[in-house]
Amino acid sequence: MARLKDEAVALLVDVVSSRTGDREALHEAVLDAVRATNDSVAATDPLRITVGDELQGVYATLGDALAASYTLRLRLAPRWDVRFGIGGGEVRTIDEERNLQDGSAWWLAREAIEWVEEEAARKGHASARTAIRDERPVAVGQADALARLVDERLGSLRPATVGTMSGLWEGLDNAAIAEREGISESANSQRVITNGLRPLNDAMHALATLP
Template structure:
């Protein structure tokens, strides 16, 4: 049961699995369940991430920065096997059915609009890597930065994702290499060849640390 009744000026977030159908759906769902648990342990939320219908998830955060932090944590936890589309709406959220936890409000309307917006934009030439949109604010620099992060994340393959996670968690090169089961030299090359430090810096900037 959802504990909130009514909140204004919050960040409502919808997470939609891209290409969720197929033979590997059960494996994808298991990975998402684990990622949701980890995200809820690490990111402050008003209403923690939970599954709603099918492969869609939702959560409510006090700020856009926290919503983005949850989004990147979820995405990096399941990438590259699972890809998530993220819509964040800033506005009001209220519980209209406490027993079933059903919510409504401008935050959710804008979050749905954000999902539809990023889905449409990603279908355009040159924007295929976009996965995140924010509706209800007026910060074009944030929008552009989030778009660049998406474009960079879309090009990461295999263990490179794990290296990004390590950088964001503040691990040393040796610690990341040990976790990825590669040499320190190989991890250093991975960081340099994929420009991972600027990517980690940008993610920290939009998530407040």
């Protein structure tokens, strides 16, 4: 008999254009990013690789699912790109031994990730990487649009700036980020200011608090 879980948020992840390039390097990068994400973001069911290049995880809140998506994305960027479908609803475990799940959260997450793929192909919407479909009573209607604004800003960052943004997201100070990036503190500070990274970081962390 299927076991009904409390309402939860399902996260589906798909690697963009994953069939091209160095497959071994991609696999190692994904494993590293998954480990980092699971270490830093609490999950009901931790993020894991499923079939092919798809990943999935279950979170108690939309904020946690978004935090996981940002952590994973920044760990893989700029070399690898990912898209996310997030669904809020019911999650049923239909096979505990194999951790097979079903329920409206998964159906909505699938609908969301398919929408993202179609939306990104539309002129003027190439930055779309995240969609949210949430039917829970606590759902925040504006979350989907706000997440796509973050997508647009993250997608516009130059490759050299991604590392600085990742450091900010992780909560590192300017000196630690500069050392990791191999640049001076003043150069890193200039990156932050020139690219408006602090407001972006603030917005991402605000979205990570959503119920």
